[in-house]
Amino acid sequence: MLGFAVFASALIAVAALKVSWIRKRDLHILTVGILTYTTDQRFQTVHRDGSDEWTLKISSPQLRDSGTYECQVSTESKISQAFNLSVVVSKAKINGNSELYIKSGSDINLTCIVLQTPEPPSFIYWYKGDHVINYSQRGGINVVTEKQTRTSRLLISKALPADSGNYTCAPSTAESASVLVHVLNGG
Numbered sequence: 001m002l003g004f005a006v007f008a009s010a011l012i013a014v015a016a017l018k019v020s021w022i023r024k025r026d027l028h029i030l031t032v033g034i035l036t037y038t039t040d041q042r043f044q045t046v047h048r049d050g051s052d053e054w055t056l057k058i059s060s061p062q063l064r065d066s067g068t069y070e071c072q073v074s075t076e077s078k079i080s081q082a083f084n085l086s087v088v089v090s091k092a093k094i095n096g097n098s099e100l101y102i103k104s105g106s107d108i109n110l111t112c113i114v115l116q117t118p119e120p121p122s123f124i125y126w127y128k129g130d131h132v133i134n135y136s137q138r139g140g141i142n143v144v145t146e147k148q149t150r151t152s153r154l155l156i157s158k159a160l161p162a163d164s165g166n167y168t169c170a171p172s173t174a175e176s177a178s179v180l181v182h183v184l185n186g187g
């Protein structure tokens with residue numbers, strides 16, 4: 001999921017000068033001062049009057065926006081500063097195979113990790129099929145989510161065949177991941 005705007009800031013000492021942002025890949029001038037020079041309106045300079053900061057904001061960043069950007073100040077001796085931007089797709093991963101076979105009476109223990117996320121997700125939901133897993137419907141369900149390590153563990157104790165299904169880990173800011181769980185009768 002690419003939900004966030006990307007910011008790169010340039011702290012420029014002389015506020016009165018014009019600051020431009022250039023995309024190095026094609027030497028495209030994106031912004032000059034607070035004006036956007038490209039038809040791609042996702043690029044914008046954010047600047048507060050009197051401030052020394054000229055921030056390039058890229059809304060709805062795409063993978064293709066990855067690359068080097070440079071801000072330039074128009075002085076006699078040109079001042080410039082390059083920034084490398086790397087746009088990543090955050091996605092969840094459930095440890096193990098995409099299908100899980102377990103015996104009736106044993107535990108379903110699923111660990112979901114959110115990969116390539118600059119910030120921890122604000123929440124991670126678990127679904128069974130289309131429904132958020134409902135703790136009150138069945139006892140023995142335990143979810144432990146650690147935002148800092150970006151992991152969530154779903155534990156369903158003493159699983160029954162009725163617990164079979166498609167389990168999905170859906171973080172707030174990343175693509176979700178699923179695993180098909182088969183609880184086998186008898187043993």
Ligand SMILES: *[C@@H]1O[C@H](CO)[C@@H](O)[C@H](O)[C@H]1NC(C)=O
Nearest residue numbers: 067068069081082083084085
């Ligand atoms: C940006 O990446 C390029 C190519 O990987 C590298 O040569 C350059 O030093 C980097 N620039 C900055 C400012 O990190």
Ligand SMILES: *[C@@H]1O[C@H](CO)[C@@H](O)[C@H](O)[C@H]1NC(C)=O
Nearest residue numbers: 095107108109110111153155
């Ligand atoms: C669940 O699996 C994780 C990692 O595979 C393991 O560390 C943990 O102890 C397991 N929990 C239970 C209750 O089996």
Ligand SMILES: *[C@@H]1O[C@H](CO)[C@@H](O)[C@H](O)[C@H]1NC(C)=O
Nearest residue numbers: 131132133134135136137138
């Ligand atoms: C969970 O299940 C209980 C009992 O069936 C129901 O009353 C409750 O509304 C459900 N909660 C959610 C969030 O679906």
Ligand SMILES: *[C@@H]1O[C@H](CO)[C@@H](O)[C@H](O)[C@H]1NC(C)=O
Nearest residue numbers: 129130166167168178179180
């Ligand atoms: C499991 O659910 C996810 C999310 O709804 C879906 O994308 C995926 O295709 C399902 N997998 C199977 C095997 O049905």
